Amino acid sequence: MIDVTPDRSLETLASAPATSFQRMLAVCVASAFAATTLALLPIAASPTVPMPGFVPSYQSALVTVYAVTTFLLFTQYRRTRSVPLLLLAAGSLYTTLIVFVQLLSFPNLFAAGRMLGTGPDTTTWLWTFWHIGPPLFALPYALAEGRHRYRQVPLSRVDAAARWTMLAILLLVGLVTMLVHRYVSWLPKSVEGDDYTLLSTTGIGPGVLALTLIALGTLCWTTRLRTVLQLWLAVSLLLLVFDSLITMAGAARGSIGWFAGRMEALAAGIIVLGVYLREVDFLYGRAERTADERERQRAELQRARDNLAIALEAADMGDWSLDLATDTSRRTLRHDRIFGHDSFQPRWGLAELRGQVLSDDVAILDSAIESAASQGSFEAEFRIRRAGDGAIRWIALRGKAYLNAAGEAQSLAGIVMDTTERHEAQERVVQSQKMEAIGQLTGGVAHDFNNLLTIIVGNLDMMLRRSSDPQRVERLAQSAMVAARRGAEVTEKLLAYSRRQVLRPETVNPNRLLLDFRTLLHRAVGETVTVGFDLDASLDPVHLDPGQFESAILNLAVNARDAMPAGGTLTIKTGNAEIGADRHRGLHSLAPGAYVRITVTDSGTGMDKATAARAFEPFFTTKDVGKGTGLGLSQVYGFAQQAGGIVHLSSEVGRGSVIDIYLPRSAKRAVERPTDQIMPLRRAVEGEVVLVVEDEPAVLDMAVDSLTDLGYRTVTACHAAAALDRLESEERIDILFSDVVMPGGMNGVQLAVEARRRRPALRVLLTSGYTCNALGEHGVPADQPLLSKPYLRQDLAEKLRLVMGRA
Numbered sequence: 001m002i003d004v005t006p007d008r009s010l011e012t013l014a015s016a017p018a019t020s021f022q023r024m025l026a027v028c029v030a031s032a033f034a035a036t037t038l039a040l041l042p043i044a045a046s047p048t049v050p051m052p053g054f055v056p057s058y059q060s061a062l063v064t065v066y067a068v069t070t071f072l073l074f075t076q077y078r079r080t081r082s083v084p085l086l087l088l089a090a091g092s093l094y095t096t097l098i099v100f101v102q103l104l105s106f107p108n109l110f111a112a113g114r115m116l117g118t119g120p121d122t123t124t125w126l127w128t129f130w131h132i133g134p135p136l137f138a139l140p141y142a143l144a145e146g147r148h149r150y151r152q153v154p155l156s157r158v159d160a161a162a163r164w165t166m167l168a169i170l171l172l173v174g175l176v177t178m179l180v181h182r183y184v185s186w187l188p189k190s191v192e193g194d195d196y197t198l199l200s201t202t203g204i205g206p207g208v209l210a211l212t213l214i215a216l217g218t219l220c221w222t223t224r225l226r227t228v229l230q231l232w233l234a235v236s237l238l239l240l241v242f243d244s245l246i247t248m249a250g251a252a253r254g255s256i257g258w259f260a261g262r263m264e265a266l267a268a269g270i271i272v273l274g275v276y277l278r279e280v281d282f283l284y285g286r287a288e289r290t291a292d293e294r295e296r297q298r299a300e301l302q303r304a305r306d307n308l309a310i311a312l313e314a315a316d317m318g319d320w321s322l323d324l325a326t327d328t329s330r331r332t333l334r335h336d337r338i339f340g341h342d343s344f345q346p347r348w349g350l351a352e353l354r355g356q357v358l359s360d361d362v363a364i365l366d367s368a369i370e371s372a373a374s375q376g377s378f379e380a381e382f383r384i385r386r387a388g389d390g391a392i393r394w395i396a397l398r399g400k401a402y403l404n405a406a407g408e409a410q411s412l413a414g415i416v417m418d419t420t421e422r423h424e425a426q427e428r429v430v431q432s433q434k435m436e437a438i439g440q441l442t443g444g445v446a447h448d449f450n451n452l453l454t455i456i457v458g459n460l461d462m463m464l465r466r467s468s469d470p471q472r473v474e475r476l477a478q479s480a481m482v483a484a485r486r487g488a489e490v491t492e493k494l495l496a497y498s499r500r501q502v503l504r505p506e507t508v509n510p511n512r513l514l515l516d517f518r519t520l521l522h523r524a525v526g527e528t529v530t531v532g533f534d535l536d537a538s539l540d541p542v543h544l545d546p547g548q549f550e551s552a553i554l555n556l557a558v559n560a561r562d563a564m565p566a567g568g569t570l571t572i573k574t575g576n577a578e579i580g581a582d583r584h585r586g587l588h589s590l591a592p593g594a595y596v597r598i599t600v601t602d603s604g605t606g607m608d609k610a611t612a613a614r615a616f617e618p619f620f621t622t623k624d625v626g627k628g629t630g631l632g633l634s635q636v637y638g639f640a641q642q643a644g645g646i647v648h649l650s651s652e653v654g655r656g657s658v659i660d661i662y663l664p665r666s667a668k669r670a671v672e673r674p675t676d677q678i679m680p681l682r683r684a685v686e687g688e689v690v691l692v693v694e695d696e697p698a699v700l701d702m703a704v705d706s707l708t709d710l711g712y713r714t715v716t717a718c719h720a721a722a723a724l725d726r727l728e729s730e731e732r733i734d735i736l737f738s739d740v741v742m743p744g745g746m747n748g749v750q751l752a753v754e755a756r757r758r759r760p761a762l763r764v765l766l767t768s769g770y771t772c773n774a775l776g777e778h779g780v781p782a783d784q785p786l787l788s789k790p791y792l793r794q795d796l797a798e799k800l801r802l803v804m805g806r807a
């Protein structure tokens with residue numbers, strides 16, 4: 001047996017607390033019988049008028065009362081599994097059987113003479129064992145209830161416990177019957193004919209009375225008569241006390257005392273039965289009220305379902321529920337129509353659902369089902385192939401997960417909707433935004449380059465018109481060169497923003513890079529801005545292009561300087577950052593892991609939310625016309641994206657701005673950067689021959705002129721096929737200098753591979769102004785020297801020094 005707290009919503013007479021009215025009624029009943037008993041005691045020995053048939057009627061009524069009570073007690077025990085109730089049911093069964101056995105001991109009722117026993121002694125002793133039963137079983141009930149613990153039989157043993165109890169009672173009654181039938185002479189004599197004065201004088205009657213009083217006192221003391229059953233059980237025991245008193249006072253069968261005792265004994269049994277029958281009436285009334293309430297709730301639920309069906313139909317949504325254990329479903333016709341079926345399908349489960357989901361999206365559905373238990377909800381959006389026309393449609397499933405006792409998803413229920421039109425609208429909006437951005441980008445590029453070309457073309461025109469003045473030509477050429485370099489900076493920032501710039505990433509310590517170019521940083525922001533560094537000595541290395549990193553920090557510094565026209569403070573801080581799964585909204589695109597954070601903080605004017613939202617857009621600037629390209633922060637954004645990180649901006653008007661660059665930590669050790677030294681131009685020393693491959697004639701002529709000026713001999717080709725033909729010949733070629741992107745189906749990287757296959761000793765230098773995505777899987781290898789366009793003769797000489805140094 002186990003100790004549990006019962007369900008208080010299922011209160012019975014055994015658990016319902018006794019009310020004040022019930023206590024008052026019990027006192028009134030007990031007082032009435034007490035008064036009657038006291039009034040009859042003086043005349044208890046007087047004989048009554050003969051009443052033929054009283055005994056069989058009385059005994060039959062008593063058997064019926066106790067039999068019905070036994071049935072009710074066992075029924076309530078099965079419902080509550082209460083051990084105390086099982087004890088009371090056993091006592092009631094014992095009393096029923098003993099009273100029935102006593103009925104068989106009366107003469108001339110069912111046959112001539114007695115069916116059981118040999119005389120009045122048998123009948124009297126059966127009366128004694130009958131009156132012993134109720135207090136004998138009430139005692140353990142009182143002790144069990146008095147501990148204030150609700151003891152229950154385990155559910156699996158309820159029926160077995162009832163059967164064993166019944167069998168034990170049957171054996172007990174059988175033994176008592178055998179004792180009074182065969183061995184009654186061994187028992188003390190308690191009756192002489194119809195006179196049972198001996199019942200009192202031998203102490204048998206007083207002993208029964210004492211046992212009943214002990215049981216009554218124990219019940220009152222231990223339980224305080226808290227429940228309805230305890231209250232009326234105490235009244236029943238009290239009536240049995242009155243029965244014993246008046247019966248012993250009558251001292252003979254047929255006396256007033258004997259008759260009154262029989263009535264009180266019958267009343268003792270009827271009281272508990274009556275209370276239980278009142279409970280049945282109460283339960284019936286409650287059942288009626290519950291049925292009415294449930295009918296009302298059912299009607300309300302049906303109205304709610306009808307309203308929901310109308311709403312779902314109007315919203316073009318389908319209703320569904322799926323039992324994951326049986327793989328069966330309940331759904332509306334709209335559900336099946338969304339999947340392309342004109343009528344209800346005979347079966348719809350996970351297999352049928354997966355059969356219409358596109359193979360690329362099945363993982364989305366499976367992931368949503370697996371996470372339903374932990375999240376308590378179900379949400380998935382994926383593509384299906386609609387039945388009938390085979391159209392690809394977007395659908396969304398949203399609902400709730402219902403869990404079993406083990407915490408696993410047992411069923412799902414929710415709605416389904418076709419979201420294809422919404423996706424198409426989103427695509428149209430995105431496409432419109434793309435076209436607007438492209439228009440803004442091309443307009444900005446055209447504007448800047450027209451200004452630069454005006455400078456270059458104007459200066460070249462004046463040089464051609466008056467080329468006799470060397471000083472004037474040199475000044476005009478310098479001006480054109482400055483404009484050209486500004487053009488190169490614009491294209492560099494555009495490539496960085498679009499993540500198509502050629503990168504030469506290294507594993508470096510950002511602290512070292514910041515310290516190396518802090519002098520340049522101070523010059524860029526001017527004397528009115530105080531620059532402070534807060535560098536974490538334990539900073540992890542990162543894998544990035546050092547030049548792009550320095551350019552990004554320089555752009556941030558220049559923007560900060562412009563936001564502090566009256567001077568201020570610029571702080572650059574570094575540190576390690578661990579991004580977890582609970583990252584805040586601004587970092588949602590970062591995968592959880594270890595990162596290095598570079599924070600640039602200024603005390604400038606700050607930005608409002610609208611300006612901050614557009615800060616990284618290309619050509620967006622708040623500066624006056626001619627004072628900014630609008631590409632500074634765009635370059636920072638592109639650099640961070642290309643390095644595998646992000647940029648996060650937070651700003652408030654009047655309180656400055658904070659820009660955080662998050663870059664993934666590298667597992668490799670940082671490499672030491674060599675100290676920059678001024679090296680002389682590398683010129684040809686042995687008449688080296690360079691094969692120049694370039695599809696743009698003007699660029700080809702410029703490259704040939706630069707190489708010739710450096711002392712190299714040149715041969716040319718306008719595409720890869722022509723270059724391979726040159727390499728197949730016997731002429732001397734020491735260096736291959738090729739553009740990366742060329743027409744003809746073969747790019748410069750592929751040409752370099754084929755050239756080295758033909759001439760293993762050939763040295764290769766590539767050049768490009770546009771790479772990465774254009775090259776696909778044939779990108780420039782990390783160990784391949786690359787010269788970025790546009791380039792000067794000095795840049796070309798330095799790269800040639802590197803290439804020839806690899807001999």
